[in-house]
Amino acid sequence: MKKSKDPITATFEENLSLLKEIYPGRVMLGTKEFCRATGISERTVFNWTSKNQRQISPIEFKKCGRRIMFPMVSVARFMSSDI
Numbered sequence: 001m002k003k004s005k006d007p008i009t010a011t012f013e014e015n016l017s018l019l020k021e022i023y024p025g026r027v028m029l030g031t032k033e034f035c036r037a038t039g040i041s042e043r044t045v046f047n048w049t050s051k052n053q054r055q056i057s058p059i060e061f062k063k064c065g066r067r068i069m070f071p072m073v074s075v076a077r078f079m080s081s082d083i
Contacts, residue, residue, distance in 0.1 A: 016076035028062070028069040037075060 010018070019037060023029065035042050048057035049068050059078045062069045 010080060012076055012080040015079045016073065019072050019076055023072070026072060028071055029075055030070075031068050034070045034075060038079060 019029075022037070023033060029037065031042055031045055034040075035045060045068070047053065048055070048059075049061055049063070059070060060074050062071075
């Protein structure tokens with residue numbers, strides 16, 4: 001089976017290994033890294049994570065003060081549309 005580097009058709013394992021290559025030694029990604037990896041705008045991500053959100057966030061996140069962090073496993077699952 002041929003490995004594809006295209007995140008749209010890639011599987012969960014391929015996306016996770018790609019993220020680990022790009023961000024070595026990281027477990028959580030910040031908002032900017034998440035946006036770069038998925039192609040979603042920062043404004044959309046901040047709308048998903050605000051207190052007055054109108055729609056439920058499709059990906060789990062953790063807030064540490066004002067910082068919003070995304071687990072790398074959840075980002076890979078989101079990228080491969082396994083959610």
